[in-house]
Amino acid sequence: MTVTKMNALQAVNAALMQAMAEDPKVIVLGEDIADREGGGVTGATRGLSTKYGDDRVKSTPISEQAIIGAAIGAALSGYKPVAEIMLMNFTAVCMDMIFNHAAKLRFMSGGQSTVPITIRTLTGAGWQTAGQHADHLEGWFAHTAGIKVVAPSSPADYKGLLLSCIQDPDPCIFIESAGTVFIPGDVPDDQPPIPLGKARIVQEGTDVTIISWSSQIIRCQQALPALAEAGISVELVDLRTVSPWDKETVLASVAKTGRAVIAHEAVRHFGPGGEIASTISEELFGQLKAPVRRLGAPYSPVPFAKVLEDAYIVSPERVVETVKALMG
Amino acid sequence: MAELSNAPAPSAETLVDIYRRMIRIERNDDAIRKTIRLGRLVMPYYSARGQEVIPSTISALLNNEDTICTIYRGIHDMVAKDMPLRPLWAEIAGRVDGTCKGKGGPMHLTHPETGVMVTTGIVGSSMPIANGLAWAAKLDGSKRVSVAYFGDGASNIGAFHESLNLASVWKLPVIFVCQNNGFAEHTRYENGTSVDFIAKRAIGYGMPGHTVDGNDPLAMYAAAHEAITRAREGEGPTLLECKTFRFHGHVLGDDDKYMTKEEKAAAIEKDPLPAFKAWLIAQGHATEDSLSAMQAQIEAEVEDALEFGLASPPPSVDELRRDVFAEELPA
Numbered sequence: 001m002t003v004t005k006m007n008a009l010q011a012v013n014a015a016l017m018q019a020m021a022e023d024p025k026v027i028v029l030g031e032d033i034a035d036r037e038g039g040g041v042t043g044a045t046r047g048l049s050t051k052y053g054d055d056r057v058k059s060t061p062i063s064e065q066a067i068i069g070a071a072i073g074a075a076l077s078g079y080k081p082v083a084e085i086m087l088m089n090f091t092a093v094c095m096d097m098i099f100n101h102a103a104k105l106r107f108m109s110g111g112q113s114t115v116p117i118t119i120r121t122l123t124g125a126g127w128q129t130a131g132q133h134a135d136h137l138e139g140w141f142a143h144t145a146g147i148k149v150v151a152p153s154s155p156a157d158y159k160g161l162l163l164s165c166i167q168d169p170d171p172c173i174f175i176e177s178a179g180t181v182f183i184p185g186d187v188p189d190d191q192p193p194i195p196l197g198k199a200r201i202v203q204e205g206t207d208v209t210i211i212s213w214s215s216q217i218i219r220c221q222q223a224l225p226a227l228a229e230a231g232i233s234v235e236l237v238d239l240r241t242v243s244p245w246d247k248e249t250v251l252a253s254v255a256k257t258g259r260a261v262i263a264h265e266a267v268r269h270f271g272p273g274g275e276i277a278s279t280i281s282e283e284l285f286g287q288l289k290a291p292v293r294r295l296g297a298p299y300s301p302v303p304f305a306k307v308l309e310d311a312y313i314v315s316p317e318r319v320v321e322t323v324k325a326l327m328g
Numbered sequence: 329m330a331e332l333s334n335a336p337a338p339s340a341e342t343l344v345d346i347y348r349r350m351i352r353i354e355r356n357d358d359a360i361r362k363t364i365r366l367g368r369l370v371m372p373y374y375s376a377r378g379q380e381v382i383p384s385t386i387s388a389l390l391n392n393e394d395t396i397c398t399i400y401r402g403i404h405d406m407v408a409k410d411m412p413l414r415p416l417w418a419e420i421a422g423r424v425d426g427t428c429k430g431k432g433g434p435m436h437l438t439h440p441e442t443g444v445m446v447t448t449g450i451v452g453s454s455m456p457i458a459n460g461l462a463w464a465a466k467l468d469g470s471k472r473v474s475v476a477y478f479g480d481g482a483s484n485i486g487a488f489h490e491s492l493n494l495a496s497v498w499k500l501p502v503i504f505v506c507q508n509n510g511f512a513e514h515t516r517y518e519n520g521t522s523v524d525f526i527a528k529r530a531i532g533y534g535m536p537g538h539t540v541d542g543n544d545p546l547a548m549y550a551a552a553h554e555a556i557t558r559a560r561e562g563e564g565p566t567l568l569e570c571k572t573f574r575f576h577g578h579v580l581g582d583d584d585k586y587m588t589k590e591e592k593a594a595a596i597e598k599d600p601l602p603a604f605k606a607w608l609i610a611q612g613h614a615t616e617d618s619l620s621a622m623q624a625q626i627e628a629e630v631e632d633a634l635e636f637g638l639a640s641p642p643p644s645v646d647e648l649r650r651d652v653f654a655e656e657l658p659a
Contacts, residue, residue: 027467055467061497065456066490073397073460073474076445079467081460096487100450101457109438110429111651113445145652169654 002189008181011155012044012120014191015162016082020052026166027056027074029067030084030120034059041086042122042181064090068097071117072105080166081117088123088175089132095140102171103146117172118165124178124215124265125297125313130304134178136214136266136297141173142243142275148196149242151175153217155185157240160194168196177265179215199246201253205235208259208323211250211276213239216265222316227323234323242272247279254280258289259326263314268296290326295319338549340613342388346545347604347619349384352626353404354601356413359630360403360420364580368638371420371434373580374401378543381600382507382570383408385548386475389556390443393470395461397446397454398477400435401507401574405477411442413629417637425640429647452485454478455504459491462500462559473559474502480569481512483526492533492567501559503552504567507542509574514586530567542570543600575599 006014019026028048032041037059039046049057060067064085071081085091091098098119105113125134141149150165150172152158158176165172202217203224212220217238227234235253239245254260260280262273273294280292295314303309338346357377363369383396387408390396398405406416411427419426420434427439435449446457458476465472482488483506495502506526510517523529530537536558540551548570555566573595577584584592608614649657 058463058498061490061493063490063494065487066459066494069453069456069458069487069491070460070463070494073445073457073462074464074467075460076457077395077461077464077468079464096450096453097456101446101448101453105438105446106654107651108428108432108436109651110427110431112428112438112440114654148653 003186004189005184006155006187007184008152008155008158008176009042009044011158011187012162012176013046014187015159015166016045016048017051019163019166020048020056023080025078026080026082027058028082028084029058029060029070031060031062031067031086033057033084040084044120045084064094065097068094068102068119072097072102072115075115075117076113082166083117083119085119085121087133088121088137089135091119091121091137098141098147098171099144103144106170107146114169115171116169118162118174119172120174120176122176122178122181125302125309126178126215128304128306128309131301134302136175136177136264138175138242139266139270139272142272146170148172148244149175150196150240151177151214151242152240153180153214153238155183156187156191157194157200159187159191161196161240163191163193164196167193172196175214177215179218179265183218194240197241197244197246199249200238200240201249202236202238203234205233205257207233207257208261208326209235209237209250209253209257210261210263210319210323211237211239212263213242214265216263216314219314219316220263220319223319223323226316226320230324232323232327245276250276251280251283254284255287258287260292261295261319261322261326262292263295263319265313266296267299268294269299271296290328293322293326295322336553338388338546343545343608344614346384346388346549347608347614348622348626349387349408350380350601350604351623353380353384353407355623355626355630356407357404359634361580363634369421373434374578375576375580376401376404376574378575378595378599379404379507379509379572381545381548381604382505382542382572383477385545386505386552389552390473390475392441392443394473394475395443395445395458396475396477397448397458397461398444399447399451399454399479399482400449401479402447402477403434403437406437406439406442406444406447409442409444411439411444413633414636415439417633418640421637421640422642423637423640424643425636430643431647431651452478452482452487455491456487458502459495459500462495462502463498465501471560472501473556474500475505476502477505477507479512480506480508480510480517480521480526481515482506483529484512484521492530492535492565495565496533496535499562499564501562502565503555503559504565506567506569507572508569509572511574511578511586513578516586525569527567527569535565535567537567537569539569539571542572543598545604
């Protein structure tokens with residue numbers, strides 16, 4: 001098996017290249033994505049329009065509603081559009097198309113309409129882009145029936161999960177996160193699609209389960225050496241897909257360890273951690289050795305000042321403290 | 329009726345076909361309103377009575393491959409597109425034999441076989457999706473056209489402006505059909521719209537825009553023919569503003585005091601249905617007898633659909649787990 005070292009953005013590019021080669025129905029659209037515009041602000045779509053032409057790779061005006069609407073209409077005609085909404089905060093501009101239409105057309109049509117679109121979008125604190133360019137909004141989408149929410153953390157997962165999103169018959173939001181995209185990793189050249197809704201156990205352990213995804217996985221990984229040093233055996237679960245989430249893997253892990261911490265970059269208040277914590281409490285009440293804990297960003301917009309941004313993000317140190325406190 | 333310019337004149341057969349679609353809309357609308365008032369059907373209903381000419385004329389120029397995206401006041405658009413009435417009635421009654429198994433209801437009917445791709449309850453949202461259908465037609469190398477129906481109020485929504493711009497830049501085979509009935513819900517046109525004619529907005533997007541008498545089948549035919557031909561030939565989108573009037577309030581049962589009695593009476597006086605019928609007979613395109621026979625046949629179709637729809641059973645509660653995704657959700 002040949003393995004190439006690449007970062008997540010290169011993995012996205014490789015997935016798009018492969019998906020377009022395999023299926024002529026895969027089409028791509030978004031702001032600045034064609035090569036004449038530079039192949040996307042992050043370069044994730046670089047080379048696609050040169051290889052597959054300007055019909056299948058469409059640079060768009062700055063018109064998010066028009067982008068998602070065009071993706072939905074093309075999907076209704078049998079295409080598999082991959083739309084780039086440059087930054088996740090900009091999905092607010094086209095939320096009607098995503099929330100009222102893409103997510104609901106299959107149900108409202110009694111199964112006649114199928115909307116196999118993938119919306120790629122980038123977000124994450126850590127780049128000092130402040131309140132309108134860095135929110136982790138997976139909770140918005142996870143709360144909407146009819147849309148799948150995917151948030152990978154490693155380059156191989158980026159490729160495998162994006163391939164699955166593109167082939168999935170339903171709309172998927174694919175969240176690319178600032179804290180993950182430049183970290184290189186091994187990606188097999190023949191990386192198969194990774195099934196949606198299946199978590200990955202990053203590290204096995206017996207004392208406590210940490211459930212996380214996206215950028216926060218990286219910070220949890222940074223916390224692991226200190227926890228090992230303290231003699232705590234951690235099982236780290238990367239959810240990969242926030243909705244539908246892999247209850248089976250999470251519950252099996254927490255049943256084994258008896259303790260759970262959910263850590264995410266999204267704001268804690270009404271965040272996805274609440275849903276997971278509540279499910280664990282309902283299902284495993286008698287088996288828990290400690291209350292389920294949630295870690296997330298404070299109830300505040302993402303700040304600009306470095307000192308504030310650092311405090312906003314759930315640091316590896318906070319993960320360590322929380323786990324230690326849970327062990328008593 | 330308007331004088332035709334250099335557009336090809338519709339044949340007698342086409343004109344009678346337009347009338348057939350109009351009367352089918354009117355008889356169906358009448359039946360829906362009566363059935364609601366009798367308490368046999370519970371649904372929000374946005375009657376388009378008075379607006380029959382617009383989709384009837386456009387549909388006479390479309391085929392089943394051509395698609396429409398319409399809005400909550402859009403049952404007339406579907407009926408004009410020859411959507412079968414039995415599943416339509418079952419859907420508006422929320423029954424299992426409905427086009428959407430009772431899960432969409434009167435504001436979300438879908439019937440791809442006749443090209444009814446999306447019905448949306450969100451003002452302005454038919455347009456971005458119609459663009460996508462047009463984009464697919466272009467990618468397929470087909471001559472299909474995509475029609476987006478919307479009201480005058482929708483021309484003030486951001487989606488209208490984004491859609492016209494994108495359609496123009498991409499030269500999409502889409503026709504934006506504004507059914508301007510003079511009222512955005514309860515708001516009079518001039519109190520909500522900055523231009524005296526919506527068609528003027530096309531200038532800003534580099535596409536032809538025409539204001540048409542939407543109650544005149546010949547004027548509508550000429551304008552629609554030009555726009556559809558242009559789209560099929562790959563020359564891009566057109567905005568048609570079709571002026572009309574709705575005879576009822578925004579939603580059935582609302583107090584339509586925002587319309588003056590005089591303007592409403594004048595509009596009803598100019599009801600396009602009897603006027604067109606008289607014209608067809610005067611021109612020798614049809615006879616009183618042939619049109620009466622057509623109407624009787626349509627009334628029987630509507631009556632059959634109504635009874636079929638109301639007799640259809642409700643969907644099973646299990647349907648809540650189906651069609652959320654392609655794969656059924658676990659119980």
